[in-house]
Amino acid sequence: QLQLVESGGGLVQPGGSLRLSCAASGFTLDYYAIGWFRQAPGKEREGVSCIGRSGGRTNYADSVKGRFTISRDNAKNTVFLQMNSLKPEDPAVYYCAADASLIGLCVLSNVYGNWGQGTQVTVSS
Numbered sequence: 001q002l003q004l005v006e007s008g009g010g011l012v013q014p015g016g017s018l019r020l021s022c023a024a025s026g027f028t029l030d031y032y033a034i035g036w037f038r039q040a041p042g043k044e045r046e047g048v049s050c051i052g053r054s055g056g057r058t059n060y061a062d063s064v065k066g067r068f069t070i071s072r073d074n075a076k077n078t079v080f081l082q083m084n085s086l087k088p089e090d091p092a093v094y095y096c097a098a099d100a101s102l103i104g105l106c107v108l109s110n111v112y113g114n115w116g117q118g119t120q121v122t123v124s125s
Helices: none
Strands: 003-007 010-012 018-025 033-039 046-051 058-060 068-073 078-083 092-099 119-123
Touching: 003 092, 018 033, 018 092, 018 119, 033 068, 033 078, 046 068, 046 078, 058 068, 078 092
Parallel strands: 010 119
Antiparallel strands: 003 018, 018 078, 033 046, 033 092, 046 058, 068 078, 092 119
């Protein structure tokens, strides 16, 4: 059974950092493109960042470029999202998603077939 579990969310002050993890079980993440998405209350889910299969191309939303970094550790079957310089507009539930059909690229649109349950990120002083 394919399962994605996010962790690492929490409360941080503006300007602070968090590292989110997306751990996979039941399948090997290396063969999947991985996306990070977020959804704030009353807003649509939006793509934040993604990484292609086998650590290929990465992509970032304009709102997080230069602040967030996506990476993968295939030995741990985990993808990370390092979030620095967090802003008051970043709070949301952050989800990771995986899809094996995206070959050589990744996208920030809602086309991924496997999703985790999400982890809450709160930015407040």
